Amino acid sequence: xxxxxxxxxxxxxxxxxxxxxxxxxxxxxxxxxxxxxxxxxxxxxxxxxxxxxxxxxxxxxxxxxxxxxxxxxxxxxxxxxxxxxxxxxxxxxxxxxxxxxxxxxxxxxxxxxxxxxxxxxxxxxxxxxxxxxxxxxxxxxxxxxxxxxxxxxxxxxxxxxxxxxxxxxxxxxxxxxxxxxxxxxxxxxxxxxxxxxxxxxxxxxxxxxxxxxxxxxxxxxxxxxxxxxxxxxxxxxxxxxxxxxxxxxxxxxxxxxxxxxxxxxxxxxxxxxxxxxxxxxxxxxxxxxxxxxxxxxxxxxxxxxxxxxxxxxxxxxxxxxxxxxxxxxxxxxxxxxxxxxxxxxxxxxxxxxxxxxxxxxxxxx
Amino acid sequence: xxxxxxxxxxxxxxxxxxxxxxxxxxxxxxxxxxxxxxxxxxxxxxxxxxxxxxxxxxxxxxxxxxxxxxxxxxxxxxxxxxxxxxxxxxxxxxxxxxxxxxxxxxxxxxxxxxxxxxxxxxxxxxxxxxxxxxxxxxxxxxxxxxxxxxxxxxxxxxxxxxxxx
Numbered sequence: 001x002x003x004x005x006x007x008x009x010x011x012x013x014x015x016x017x018x019x020x021x022x023x024x025x026x027x028x029x030x031x032x033x034x035x036x037x038x039x040x041x042x043x044x045x046x047x048x049x050x051x052x053x054x055x056x057x058x059x060x061x062x063x064x065x066x067x068x069x070x071x072x073x074x075x076x077x078x079x080x081x082x083x084x085x086x087x088x089x090x091x092x093x094x095x096x097x098x099x100x101x102x103x104x105x106x107x108x109x110x111x112x113x114x115x116x117x118x119x120x121x122x123x124x125x126x127x128x129x130x131x132x133x134x135x136x137x138x139x140x141x142x143x144x145x146x147x148x149x150x151x152x153x154x155x156x157x158x159x160x161x162x163x164x165x166x167x168x169x170x171x172x173x174x175x176x177x178x179x180x181x182x183x184x185x186x187x188x189x190x191x192x193x194x195x196x197x198x199x200x201x202x203x204x205x206x207x208x209x210x211x212x213x214x215x216x217x218x219x220x221x222x223x224x225x226x227x228x229x230x231x232x233x234x235x236x237x238x239x240x241x242x243x244x245x246x247x248x249x250x251x252x253x254x255x256x257x258x259x260x261x262x263x264x265x266x267x268x269x270x271x272x273x274x275x276x277x278x279x280x281x282x283x284x285x286x287x288x289x290x291x292x293x294x295x296x297x298x299x300x301x302x303x304x305x306x307x308x309x310x311x312x313x314x315x316x317x318x319x320x321x322x323x324x325x326x327x328x329x330x331x332x333x334x335x336x337x338x339x340x341x342x343x344x345x346x347x348x349x350x351x352x353x354x355x356x357x358x359x360x361x362x363x364x365x
Numbered sequence: 366x367x368x369x370x371x372x373x374x375x376x377x378x379x380x381x382x383x384x385x386x387x388x389x390x391x392x393x394x395x396x397x398x399x400x401x402x403x404x405x406x407x408x409x410x411x412x413x414x415x416x417x418x419x420x421x422x423x424x425x426x427x428x429x430x431x432x433x434x435x436x437x438x439x440x441x442x443x444x445x446x447x448x449x450x451x452x453x454x455x456x457x458x459x460x461x462x463x464x465x466x467x468x469x470x471x472x473x474x475x476x477x478x479x480x481x482x483x484x485x486x487x488x489x490x491x492x493x494x495x496x497x498x499x500x501x502x503x504x505x506x507x508x509x510x511x512x513x514x515x516x517x518x519x520x521x522x523x524x525x526x527x528x529x530x
Contacts, residue, residue, distance in 0.1 A: 239484075273483040275477070
């Protein structure tokens with residue numbers, strides 16, 4: 001009797017376990033199917049220099065045309081001082097928030113147009129080994145004081161923002177100049193990459209954003225928003241309502257409207273919606289993500305990046321005399337942004353006469 | 366139930382070359398799954414959690430799978446299919462978790478497709494990125510708990526068979 005009760009108990013247990021098994025199996029099969037579908041529908045990398053521009057539904061998007069001062073940030077933050085001690089690569093913040101000296105600024109501001117042309121030709125004849133390419137959407141320009149704008153929304157902690165800022169700075173230098181740039185890093189969890197900060201960053205705080213820069217141009221405005229979070233952790237992004245509130249707290253119309261343009265207008269369309277950082281607008285072109293992945297002389301296959309083990313001085317030295325894939329990729333990435341701006345300003349800047357830039361414009365940038 | 370009985374069942378399983386091979390094959394498959402998902406950060410294998418966590422996740426998943434296969438093969442215990450299924454999910458979820466970050470992550474566009482708006486999708490993706498090490502650790506714990514449950518279940522079934530003679 002006892003054995004029969006025990007047997008029946010085991011049978012009931014087995015029966016209910018069997019049902020659970022089949023449900024779990026079904027869930028696993030569905031999950032694998034969904035995962036496979038997601039893998040198939042989401043391309044892993046942007047295609048290299050193909051005309052990947054798409055036209056966002058213009059009827060739903062409204063441009064801005066405003067008059068406003070732009071923000072000039074402080075040159076120094078007492079709460080985030082320059083760190084002078086030498087630290088090991090990978091956990092390095094040496095010289096964070098240090099302004100570029102005049103020689104370093106000159107490498108960016110006075111880079112020869114010939115470098116941009118050479119890199120453009122390499123890009124067009126597929127000599128660039130790193131991935132360079134952008135998924136760009138045509139959008140109405142954000143006009144401030146009669147000039148179209150370049151808008152950058154990123155995070156100081158973000159790997160792709162950090163590696164792409166070198167190309168961005170080079171591109172912007174073709175239409176104006178920087179009176180100050182600052183040495184920075186991506187977060188330790190995101191590669192600890194040497195990068196540029198547009199303004200000194202609160203690298204210890206969370207819940208804040210850095211607004212403004214030291215860029216001057218007769219052709220375009222540069223509106224920069226860098227989300228700030230502790231640099232010694234991993235990638236982090238403040239909630240969008242926090243970024244909006246921080247922008248509104250500046251009292252600056254250009255920045256308030258730029259943030260509204262991104263989160264309230266462009267994010268109504270799935271193609272132009274904010275999906276992560278960096279998020280940039282180059283005149284009439286909205287670009288989601290970085291337009292180049294430049295972490296060394298070739299695409300990394302592992303989880304460590306050559307750029308992590310470079311100093312700012314080494315990066316600048318390569319940009320001053322480009323002779324490897326890393327440096328040429330920076331100029332190639334800059335070329336795409338240059339082409340977008342040229343297209344947006346009717347080619348009125350001297351750089352727009354470069355043959356490679358004109359070719360890139362024909363490709364849809 | 367004395368721990369040594371669970372361990373003795375585990376030792377018995379891994380004395381067999383067939384099950385050792387199953388574990389190795391499972392680990393390779395799980396690592397590949399995880400790698401494919403992690404690589405969706407613009408084609409970079411960008412793992413923002415310590416690699417040892419990933420290795421633990423893959424190893425515990427493979428052991429869970431192997432115990433489950435043993436349970437099905439040796440005792441026709443179809444209940445073990447459930448634990449095999451869950452062990453397949455943990456590297457997929459692990460890959461999704463570590464692919465979240467500032468780049469063109471897999472999860473954000475997928476959430477947009479599901480009907481989340483941009484604010485919600487980015488908030489979810491960012492939250493996962495912020496707590497990714499904790500989430501991967503939780504997945505490892507899930508695998509360990511599954512192993513504990515599987516071995517207990519096998520022990521109970523084994524004792525039931527022995528008592529019948």
